[in-house]
Amino acid sequence: MGFERGMVVMREARIALSKCKEGNKIYGVRFEKMENGWKYTWAFPVKEATAKREHYDETKIVGQIFPDSGYPGCPYCRTKDFVVCNCGKLNCHNGNDSHFTCNWCGLSGTLGSYDGSGFGSGGDL
Ligand SMILES: [Zn+2]
Ligand SMILES: [Zn+2]
Numbered sequence: 736m737g738f739e740r741g742m743v744v745m746r747e748a749r750i751a752l753s754k755c756k757e758g759n760k761i762y763g764v765r766f767e768k769m770e771n772g773w774k775y776t777w778a779f780p781v782k783e784a785t786a787k788r789e790h791y792d793e794t795k796i797v798g799q800i801f802p803d804s805g806y807p808g809c810p811y812c813r814t815k816d817f818v819v820c821n822c823g824k825l826n827c828h829n830g831n832d833s834h835f836t837c838n839w840c841g842l843s844g845t846l847g848s849y850d851g852s853g854f855g856s857g858g859d860l
Pocket of ligand 1: 754755756757809810811812813814827829
């Protein structure tokens with residue numbers, strides 16, 4: 736190797752899955768690693784069978800998350816907010832209710848602020 740200068744810097748990118756309570760549907764969210772956390776830039780519908788096959792839970796995204804200005808939102812309900820469950824998965828945050836039930840594991844409780852402890856993710860497409 737030895738090409739230390741003039742290389743293109745590739746931003747680390749990952750895909751995490753989120754579930755929307757509208758129809759209990761799954762979508763993928765693309766995250767890019769930034770200096771101060773992970774910026775989410777894109778969302779796209781994913782079929783349940785694909786989600787299982789692609790191993791979207793092999794790695795973890797740890798740190799604060801925030802949307803890119805061009806982030807389109809959930810493909811189903813258009814929300815740009817997530818709830819990170821204790822099970823390590825993302826859900827749409829699309830209600831005004833402070834009481835939350837996870838669409839993946841069924842855990843329910845009162846929402847607190849996300850501490851950046853992480854959730855599952857996989858490689859970029
Ligand atoms: Zn949604
Ligand atoms: Zn859960």
